[in-house]
Amino acid sequence: MKNIELKIEKLEHCLGLPEYKTVGAAGMDLIASIPEAITLKPLERKLIQTGIKIEVPMGYEAQIRPRSGLSIRHGITLINCIGTIDSDYRGEVCVPLVNLSSEAYTINPADRIAQMVIAEVAQAEIQIVANLSETQRGEGGFGSTGIKS
Numbered sequence: 845m846k847n848i849e850l851k852i853e854k855l856e857h858c859l860g861l862p863e864y865k866t867v868g869a870a871g872m873d874l875i876a877s878i879p880e881a882i883t884l885k886p887l888e889r890k891l892i893q894t895g896i897k898i899e900v901p902m903g904y905e906a907q908i909r910p911r912s913g914l915s916i917r918h919g920i921t922l923i924n925c926i927g928t929i930d931s932d933y934r935g936e937v938c939v940p941l942v943n944l945s946s947e948a949y950t951i952n953p954a955d956r957i958a959q960m961v962i963a964e965v966a967q968a969e970i971q972i973v974a975n976l977s978e979t980q981r982g983e984g985g986f987g988s989t990g991i992k993s
Contacts, residue, residue, distance in 0.1 A: 850906075850962060851899035855936060858895030859954045871909060871959030874939060876951050883950045884943035889923045892939045892957055900931040900962065907961040908939060914957070919945025922958065 852861060857879065862872035876882075877895025884890060900906050908927035914920040923942040939958045943949050951957060981988065
């Protein structure tokens with residue numbers, strides 16, 4: 845596992861810092877830094893503050909991902925599936941949550957609401973070509989490889 849430095853600025857309303865819960869964890873838990881509980885009605889979405897700003901090193905991104913327990917037990921996930929925080933963003937980290945269940949769900953101050961994974965990225969140099977190389981799959985898209993081996 846590769847370690848990098850992640851600079852974090854705590855905002856006045858910060859209730860806690862991101863934290864790895866186990867030695868082998870890929871993601872750090874992010875918590876809701878909110879002054880009072882927020883209830884998400886079914887299909888409702890809200891942007892939840894974390895109380896931190898981060899400085900992601902150049903060549904990396906911070907990926908914001910749903911917490912699996914919240915997703916499977918309560919239908920709480922991210923509206924954009926995985927969010928990306930670019931290395932040049934300096935605003936507060938906020939989490940766009942959505943309630944996909946049929947019941948209201950309450951987020952309390954300091955609840956763990958998402959995970960943050962730091963991942964290496966590359967920028968592509970665009971090259972315009974007349975044709976792409978041939979492959980066995982070709983243009984086969986969704987479901988084209990089947991569901992059985």
